[in-house]
Amino acid sequence: MTNIDVNLISEGIKKAIDKISCEVEPSCAEAISQARDAEKNATTRFALDVMCKNIEYAKSAHLPVCQDTGMVVVFLRIGQDVNLTGGFLDDAINGTVREAFAPLRKSVLDPVSRVNTKDNTPAVIHTQIVKGDTVQAEIMLKGFGSENMSALYMLNPAQGLETAKDLIVDTVRKAASNPCPPVIIGVGLGGTFEKCAEMSKHALFRQIGSENPDPVLNSLEQELLDRINSLGIGAQGFGGATTALGVFIESYPTHISSLPVAVNVLCHCSRAAKFTVDKGGLRYE
Ligand code: SF4
Incomplete structure (x- = not known):
């Protein structure tokens, strides 16, 4: 067994929050800059230019890139040969969120009373046990x-993949300018209700421009990206060529009587980081 101190994981999360609250994920920032250079609509080009300047300024001045500093989502892949030491994992993560959000807007509240927790806790923590002796962490603000524009559909299998594709595109069409496009679309296909939603969130960690290793899903991603960009919503809804920067799909076997489809919408402010903890310490990707 390899001992890994939960405080090392929480330290990684704290450093990640401090960085990504002020820095858009590099492949996303690059894609927005490319969209600006290619955009023919003058108003949209101006909007994309403002986004680029905002991204550059936030990074150089170390200021939040958006007023919505978000809810913390963490995915942890914990090796089966890891012995977690130093306390309870969830407490360590929420303790670090509390500290990291001291200078940031606190957006988390009780859904019934609407009373703010005042420290942006709790984080949403997904854990998975995998082979090996490392902990791989992915964190998103x-x-x-954009989250409010997301949707989940439990289709009858007779409705088929064509209906699923139409619903994915229609979800983006209905969202229009609300999720601060250009957006990134995470799609879950299959599994159960909750598995499908979780896959659509996790898909958002893919880098813009990366290919899906599954050729069928890769071609589906390209088809959906083309269809979404044909909607002409464009940056902040001003029209133009780029409504989405990427469509990323994760799939899982499902029940014979269903076709679950989840669409998780992410805005142009993609704030995500990955790191690994092993016996050698903490390593960012
Ligand atoms: S959708 Fe994104 S860019 Fe728009 S306000 Fe929310 S976090 Fe900021």
Whole structure:
């Protein structure tokens, strides 16, 4: 067994929050800059230019890149040969969120009373046991202008993949300018209700421009990206060529009587980081 101190994981999360609250994920920042250079609509080009300047300024001045500093979402892949030491994992993560959000907007509240927790806790923590002796962490600050535009459909299998594709595109069409496009679309296909939603969130960690290793899903991603960009919503809804920067799909076998489809919308402010903890310490990707 390899002993890994939960405080090393929480230290990694704290450093990640401090960085990504002020820095858009590099492949996303690059894709927005490329979209600006290629955009023919003058108003949209201006909007994309403002986004680029905002991204550059936030990074150089170390200021939050958006007023919505988001809810913390963490995915942890914990090796089966890891012995977690130093305390309870969830407490360590929420303790670090509390500290990291001291200078940031606190957006988390009780859904019934609407009373703010005042420290942006709790984080949403997904854990998976995998082979090996490392802990791989992925962390995202998720804004809710885009989260609110997300959707999940439990289709009858007779409705088929064509209906699923139409619904994915239609979800983006209905969202229009609300999620601060250009957006990134995470799609879950299959599994159960909750597995499907979780896959659509996890898909958002893919880098813009990366290919899906599954050729069928890769071609589906490209088809959906083309269809979404044909909607002409464009940056902040001003029209133009780029409504989405990427469509990323994760799939899982499902029941014979269903076709679950989840669409998780992410805005142009993609704030995500990955790191690994092993016996050698903490390593960012
Ligand atoms: S959708 Fe994104 S860019 Fe728009 S306000 Fe929310 S976090 Fe900020």
